[in-house]
Amino acid sequence: MPASTFAFCPRDGSKLTLTRIDGRDRPTCPTCGFADFMHVQIGSNTIVERDGAVLLVRLNYGPRDGHWALPGGLVENDETTEEAATRETKEETGFDVALDGLLVTWMRPGFPILVVIYRAHITGGDLRVAPDEASEAKFFPKAELPPLEEIAWPSAAYGLDAWRAYEPPRP
Secondary structure (H helix, E strand, O other): OOOOOOOEOOOOOOEOEEEEEOOEEEEEOOOOOOEOOOOOEEEEEEEEEEOOEEEEEEEOOHHHOOOEEOOEEEOOOOOOHHHHHHHHHHHHHOEEEEEEEEEEEEOOOOOOEEEEEEEEEEEEEOOOOOOOOEEEEEEEEHHHOOOHHHEOOHHHHHHHHHHHHOOOOOO
16 A cells, blocks of 8 residues: 555544555445545635735745745634635734635645635734744735745645636626
8 A cells, every 4th residue: 555545444443455446446444435545635725805906925934935825724624615714814914804705726636735715805804914924914916916936836826827817707
């Protein structure tokens, strides 16, 4: 079995055996039927809009220190992607937001993360960054977005492209 798979069933503890499912050998529980497919983290971000501009945060940690990112982060086990998006936005920017709908999702094969990006608007709060995550936050008009090499993650660049291309429904 590949190193990234379970050896024992997370539901009942039975030893998993390889079973052919959907053309691939997958670790499967002979007792309950659990099949180990893929382990993916889920990230949830927001495109926070105000006066035609989008809110970005400048990261101040890790290998992307100094790069711009969308507000957001990983989804916890006890929350939905929507809850994570609003929680992370509040934590990183100080703003309470309401989600206006799903804008886009991003995933790259072989890269174990799925990122969902929601359009959002501010409902309250004041701009303040989380000092352990960001050094600043700023609204950027579409024509003044940072260059691609200053964007922290491929998912953020993809989300910004989708935001630039978005046309709201016409009445």
